[in-house]
Amino acid sequence: MYRIINENEPIYPIRVAAKMLNISVHTLRMYEKEGLIIPFKKESKHRLYSEADLKRIQCIRDTINQDKVSIDGIKRILALVPCWSIIKCSEDDMKNCLALKENLKPCWTLKHNNNTCTNRNCKECEVYMNFSNCHQLKDFIVKLTIKETA
Amino acid sequence: MYRIINENEPIYPIRVAAKMLNISVHTLRMYEKEGLIIPFKKESKHRLYSEADLKRIQCIRDTINQDKVSIDGIKRILALVPCWSIIKCSEDDMKNCLALKENLKPCWTLKHNNNTCTNRNCKECEVYMNFSNCHQLKDFIVKLTIKETA
DNA sequence: TAAAGTTGACATTTATAAATATCAATTTTT
DNA sequence: AAAAATTGATATTTATAAATGTCAACTTTA
Numbered sequence: 001m002y003r004i005i006n007e008n009e010p011i012y013p014i015r016v017a018a019k020m021l022n023i024s025v026h027t028l029r030m031y032e033k034e035g036l037i038i039p040f041k042k043e044s045k046h047r048l049y050s051e052a053d054l055k056r057i058q059c060i061r062d063t064i065n066q067d068k069v070s071i072d073g074i075k076r077i078l079a080l081v082p083c084w085s086i087i088k089c090s091e092d093d094m095k096n097c098l099a100l101k102e103n104l105k106p107c108w109t110l111k112h113n114n115n116t117c118t119n120r121n122c123k124e125c126e127v128y129m130n131f132s133n134c135h136q137l138k139d140f141i142v143k144l145t146i147k148e149t150a
Numbered sequence: 151m152y153r154i155i156n157e158n159e160p161i162y163p164i165r166v167a168a169k170m171l172n173i174s175v176h177t178l179r180m181y182e183k184e185g186l187i188i189p190f191k192k193e194s195k196h197r198l199y200s201e202a203d204l205k206r207i208q209c210i211r212d213t214i215n216q217d218k219v220s221i222d223g224i225k226r227i228l229a230l231v232p233c234w235s236i237i238k239c240s241e242d243d244m245k246n247c248l249a250l251k252e253n254l255k256p257c258w259t260l261k262h263n264n265n266t267c268t269n270r271n272c273k274e275c276e277v278y279m280n281f282s283n284c285h286q287l288k289d290f291i292v293k294l295t296i297k298e299t300a
Numbered sequence: 301t302a303a304a305g306t307t308g309a310c311a312t313t314t315a316t317a318a319a320t321a322t323c324a325a326t327t328t329t330t
Numbered sequence: 331a332a333a334a335a336t337t338g339a340t341a342t343t344t345a346t347a348a349a350t351g352t353c354a355a356c357t358t359t360a
Contacts, residue, residue, distance in 0.1 A: 013329095015334070024320055029337090044328055046335055068347075070317065073223025080230065080288055085295035100292060103285055135253055138230055142250060144294055145235035163359095165304070174350055179307090194358055196305055218317075220347070306357065313350070320343070327336065 010040030010048035017049040021057055028057070034071050035078075035109035036060050038123040056132045063133060078106035081137060083127040085144075089116035106131075160190030160198035167199040171207055178207070184221050185228075185259035186210050188273040206282045213283060228256035231287060233277040235294075239266035256281075 084094035099107035108122035234244035249257035258272035
């Protein structure tokens, strides 16, 4: 009678997702426009949200409403993630990538023609998946600096 | 007739600094309470601001007003700075330091008893001095990750 | 000894981000 | 064919962060 739902399976259309999160459809689109979330879109262009998407969105909400970090603040924090180091692209790709210089927006909102990321799907990328909040970035920086000194 | 002013010489009392920055005295105290700035205080407890302080405050203002990053957002960004790696404290000090876990506030607002920082003045520390805005942190992360892969 | 500074608490103003609503013209789904 | 989705633009509401003001009791400066 019950079916097991894959965390990442895109199943909820926007109206349903909005209701589950208790926010408006418009807000969901707004977060997307700001680059905070990447919902699944079939060829049809209709959005579908997974359980994992809902969790991520709730996390963003909490950061905005409880933690009082503005959307532009969140974007700046996400722009700090060193994607080149995480996906380990080539040195050339890294040096030519917009993400290296960008201070305002997360890497997955940038154009990436002609490099490692061209063939990758940002929604499924570790960078997007593993950095939905600030704690994860701090942990990452800690590991990085400990590795360095060890 | 003119005298050369040391960038870091604490000379302007709070009212003068406020007027120069075109903000209220109250706001200056607020930024301080939030941990964004550390003004000089003589034994008397009266604040004095240097030219460098004024620049730093103007930078904070721009981040809040132009860049639309909230104060709590700025604090979170500053909390990402890996001070242990910058001042190169001992491994023991690092592991016991609050700054390692802290996600909300910059290291210089934390208690640091019984470690390397006990004897240091935060206002003169590289961590405080070199990270007054987000760009500097991004640059730091870039260097760190490039070093790692090289 | 005024004038200016201090802390702390409380209150108010103002500016604006976040969220919502609506309309229009079009496309997709069921 | 109706219901629900799309983009894009425009407008409005609402919630609250940022900034300011004020009062009180006290200290420091010039």
